[in-house]
Amino acid sequence: MSDIKKIKDEFINKLKEDLDLNSVNQIKTDLFGKNGKISNEFKKLGSVSAEDRKKFASDLNLIKDELQIAISNKIKDIEIKEINLKLQNEKIDVTLPERSFFQGKIHPVSQVIDEISSIFSEIGFNVEEGPDVENEYNNFTALNTPDNHPARDMHDTFYLDVNKEYLLRTHTSPVQVRTMLKGKPPFKIIAPGRTYRSDSDQTHAPMFHQVEGLHIDKNINMGHLKGCLNYFIKEFFEVDKIKMRFRPSHFPFTEPSAEVDIGYKIKDEKIVIGEGDKWLEILGCGMVHPNVLRNVKVDPSKYQGYAFGIGIDRLAMLKYGINDLRSFFETDYRWLNHFGFDPLDVPSSYRGLSR
Numbered sequence: 001m002s003d004i005k006k007i008k009d010e011f012i013n014k015l016k017e018d019l020d021l022n023s024v025n026q027i028k029t030d031l032f033g034k035n036g037k038i039s040n041e042f043k044k045l046g047s048v049s050a051e052d053r054k055k056f057a058s059d060l061n062l063i064k065d066e067l068q069i070a071i072s073n074k075i076k077d078i079e080i081k082e083i084n085l086k087l088q089n090e091k092i093d094v095t096l097p098e099r100s101f102f103q104g105k106i107h108p109v110s111q112v113i114d115e116i117s118s119i120f121s122e123i124g125f126n127v128e129e130g131p132d133v134e135n136e137y138n139n140f141t142a143l144n145t146p147d148n149h150p151a152r153d154m155h156d157t158f159y160l161d162v163n164k165e166y167l168l169r170t171h172t173s174p175v176q177v178r179t180m181l182k183g184k185p186p187f188k189i190i191a192p193g194r195t196y197r198s199d200s201d202q203t204h205a206p207m208f209h210q211v212e213g214l215h216i217d218k219n220i221n222m223g224h225l226k227g228c229l230n231y232f233i234k235e236f237f238e239v240d241k242i243k244m245r246f247r248p249s250h251f252p253f254t255e256p257s258a259e260v261d262i263g264y265k266i267k268d269e270k271i272v273i274g275e276g277d278k279w280l281e282i283l284g285c286g287m288v289h290p291n292v293l294r295n296v297k298v299d300p301s302k303y304q305g306y307a308f309g310i311g312i313d314r315l316a317m318l319k320y321g322i323n324d325l326r327s328f329f330e331t332d333y334r335w336l337n338h339f340g341f342d343p344l345d346v347p348s349s350y351r352g353l354s355r
């Protein structure tokens with residue numbers, strides 16, 4: 001058998017094997033590349049005797065064509081195989097039921113922070129924020145808290161270093177300090193956020209939420225404070241009438257200071273706000289102490305005003321009938337699904353599918 005026939009048979013057989021595209025390309029190079037076997041045969045043409053040359057050339061061309069056709073058929077085969085495999089694996093079964101739709105819920109604390117922010121925004125309060133990690137000065141000293149005050153005690157405060165310079169803020173009141181230090185009066189802000197104390201039982205968690213309020217201007221007095229809180233509580237609980245009492249109290253950063261209770265009664269095992277003869281404490285407040293104003297470079301002979309601090313979790317528990325504070329922070333999806341709020345008004349056909 002001639003050399004070229006041998007080459008042909010060898011490669012036609014090779015192409016019958018189960019090959020991938022890379023191997024076919026390799027065959028192509030082996031045959032037709034610069035030093036390919038067929039290319040080399042063509043190079044021999046010049047040395048073939050004149051009488052054999054014509055036949056050799058025509059045989060060689062035939063074999064070249066045959067091999068090229070075999071190669072391109074093989075490539076087509078491989079491509080078709082690949083497409084079929086893809087079609088099989090990526091087949092869409094249109095008869096399958098749709099995937100269930102899991103809708104997230106808004107946590108009651110986030111919901112209540114939104115409600116509080118929008119109520120106070122309507123009467124001109126801006127929303128401010130401060131960091132959870134505070135320094136001792138903003139959290140205590142600037143707020144006129146004496147060195148020996150029990151709130152500074154290790155048992156109540158989470159200190160972050162041995163020198164007690166940094167701590168997890170024990171209340172949102174340091175945002176008063178931050179706001180007044182960076183701006184000029186008048187100030188009319190609320191500051192909702194996380195707060196921390198070493199405490200844990202049915203009504204206390206080591207992390208909880210407060211909203212601070214501060215209104216400083218030239219003639220702000222306790223009447224304004226009362227009016228503002230009265231308005232807020234009515235709006236928040238969505239009632240027309242509210243029973244509210246101011247009890248004298250003490251906070252280092254206010255003088256005079258008061259705690260505010262609201263009247264309620266229990267009806268059909270539910271709390272009704274604004275009626276009845278029971279009292280529930282919901283916030284601390286007072287007129288900002290002149291020492292605090294001095295500490296933040298506000299002249300107390302020109303400016304005065306009120307501040308308040310409200311426990312947000314307590315408000316959420318009251319409004320939405322939740323009786324264990326700890327459940328707020330257990331990240332139990334079933335609980336959130338029950339007490340949480342829909343972020344959007346989703347179509348009712350989806351609602352049944354949410355977990």
Ligand code: DAH
Pocket residue numbers: 170171172173212213251253254283284285286287306307308309310
């Ligand atoms: N910071 C106080 C607390 O955590 C609450 C409070 C009381 C805030 C009176 C105030 C205030 O701004 O005027 O118990």
